[in-house]
Structure formats: C-alpha cells, structure tokens
Amino acid sequence: MLARVCEAASERQLMPSVLTFNPHPRVYFAQLTEHPERAPLAINSLRDRLSLLAQHGIKQITLLKFNHALASMAPKTFVETLLIQQLQTKWLLVGKDFKFGHQRRGNIELLEHYAQKGDFELSTIDDIDDNSGQRISSSTVRDALRLGHIEQAKRLLGCSFSVSGHVKHGQKLGRTLGFPTLNISVAPNCAAKIGIYVVRVRGLFGQPLMGVASLGLRPTVVDAGRLLLEVHLIDQSVHAYGKLVCVDFLHFLRGEEKFPNLETLTLAMQQDTLQARHYFAENGL
Numbered sequence: 001m002l003a004r005v006c007e008a009a010s011e012r013q014l015m016p017s018v019l020t021f022n023p024h025p026r027v028y029f030a031q032l033t034e035h036p037e038r039a040p041l042a043i044n045s046l047r048d049r050l051s052l053l054a055q056h057g058i059k060q061i062t063l064l065k066f067n068h069a070l071a072s073m074a075p076k077t078f079v080e081t082l083l084i085q086q087l088q089t090k091w092l093l094v095g096k097d098f099k100f101g102h103q104r105r106g107n108i109e110l111l112e113h114y115a116q117k118g119d120f121e122l123s124t125i126d127d128i129d130d131n132s133g134q135r136i137s138s139s140t141v142r143d144a145l146r147l148g149h150i151e152q153a154k155r156l157l158g159c160s161f162s163v164s165g166h167v168k169h170g171q172k173l174g175r176t177l178g179f180p181t182l183n184i185s186v187a188p189n190c191a192a193k194i195g196i197y198v199v200r201v202r203g204l205f206g207q208p209l210m211g212v213a214s215l216g217l218r219p220t221v222v223d224a225g226r227l228l229l230e231v232h233l234i235d236q237s238v239h240a241y242g243k244l245v246c247v248d249f250l251h252f253l254r255g256e257e258k259f260p261n262l263e264t265l266t267l268a269m270q271q272d273t274l275q276a277r278h279y280f281a282e283n284g285l
Contacts (some may be wrong), residue, residue, distance in 0.1 A: 041191035077107025148252035
C-alpha cells in the first residue's frame with residue numbers, strides 16, 4: 001500500500017503522505033465506554049509506527065489526536081475540511097472496506113462522489129492474502145504475536161516484529177547474576193506474548209548484535225506489574241544507558257515463569273542463552 005502511494009506521488013510530483021490517528025479509534029472508544037478489554041493490542045508503538053512509515057518512503061505524516069471532536073465529525077466535514085481544504089489531497093488510496101466519520105457513516109461511495117467532482121483522484125486496494133490464502137490484517141498479526149508465533153508474524157508483516165526504546169537504569173540484578181541487561185520500558189498493551197525470546201539488537205554499533213530477551217513482569221524478582229523488556233547481549237558488554245535501540249524478535253523460547261529462587265532463575269537464563277546461541281549458529285543474524 002505504501003509502495004503504491006510513493007509510486008503515485010512520484011508520477012504526479014506530489015508528496016507521499018499518510019494520515020493516521022493516535023490513539024487508535026478503538027482504544028478511544030474502549031476508554032470512553034470503560035471497557036478497556038475491548039481495546040486492540042498494539043503491534044507498534046507510535047514511535048515505531050512513524051519510523052516504519054518513513055523507512056517505506058513516506059515523506060509527510062499527518063498525526064491526528066483521536067478525540068470527541070474527531071469521533072463526532074460528520075463524514076462530509078472530514079472530506080471537505082480535512083482532506084480537501086487542510087491536506088489539499090490530490091490522490092487518495094484507501095482499502096475497499098474503508099469507513100470514516102461519525103458512526104463510521106462515511107464510505108467509498110461518498111469518496112467517489114468527491115472524486116467524480118474532480119476534488120481528488122481516488123484509488124482503492126483489495127485485501128492481500130498470504131501464501132495460504134488467508135487475509136492479512138492487523139487482527140491476524142495480533143493473534144500471531146499473542147500466541148508467540150513470531151515467525152508467522154514476520155511473514156505477515158514482511159519484517160521482524162520489533163520494539164524500540166531508550167535504555168534505562170534497572171535494579172542491576174542481572175549484572176550480579178552474570179547476565180547484565182538493557183532495560184527498555186514497553187507499553188502495557190503490547191501485542192507480543194510475555195516470555196523469553198531470541199532477539200537481534202540494532203542501534204549500538206554498525207552491525208546488529210545477538211541477544212536473548214525477557215518480555216514480562218519479572219515475577220521472580222518483584223511483583224511490580226510493569227511490562228519491561230530486558231535484553232542480554234551475548235558476548236558483548238556495552239555502555240548503553242540513554243541510547244535508543246531497536247530490538248527485533250526472532251524466535252519465541254518459552255513463557256515467563258516464577259522461579260522459587262535466584263539460583264534456579266540463573267540456571268534458566270543460562271539455558272535460554274544456550275538456545276539463543278544455537279539459533280544464531282543455524283540462522284545467523
């Protein structure tokens with residue numbers, strides 16, 4: 001979809017642009033109705049979403065805060081004020097099931113009306129299926145991540161699932177156990193399954209680094225309830241506090257466990273690191 005936007009922009013000498021929202025509209029309505037369980041899990045943080053859009057050639061991003069004013073905006077106002085007057089849209093690409101405006105009353109037919117008037121060109125994109133014929137959607141990606149099916153998520157996304165963040169100070173416990181970690185805060189609604197992963201870390205050197213990571217609540221150490229990504233770099237010791245790193249999830253090893261003591265936790269970490277070494281020996285970086 002982004003490739004089509006960039007191609008059309010190049011042909012027409014326009015700026016390849018994306019309109020997106022924050023928070024996700026379903027998150028907003030889940031909070032409004034006090035049903036947080038209805039909010040979709042996040043595949044990407046806002047930072048990662050914007051970064052990926054830029055990596056795929058998008059030069060301009062319009063980020064709208066999804067609030068009551070936007071949720072109650074009439075479809076015609078959305079088109080005339082936002083798309084035509086403010087964004088000066090000349091070519092528009094949407095999915096065939098695209099709905100917008102108050103109570104999702106805006107549809108393709110309304111957009112076609114403005115296209116026929118010459119306000120902008122309108123193109124639509126069909127559903128895209130994977131090799132098995134299954135429709136690729138954000139829901140199928142979320143399901144794969146929720147189950148720890150990282151390789152399937154990669155096939156659906158076209159790239160590794162990743163999390164970026166600034167390395168922060170932790171309790172330094174991993175260092176005393178022989179497994180120093182890079183600690184990165186993760187949004188509580190992250191779609192990935194809690195557990196232990198083989199990971200690749202980018203942003204510290206020119207080349208990526210091997211790692212094994214724990215995404216979880218640290219039940220053996222402290223019952224803080226905060227979701228944290230702790231990454232142990234294999235055969236590397238770096239000063240990374242404050243640096244922005246990107247962690248690619250490559251393979252799910254096991255679920256998070258609460259161990260009876262630090263000794264059994266250390267043994268498990270040794271086994272996890274050994275499995276990660278085997279993974280990289282077979283697959284490389």
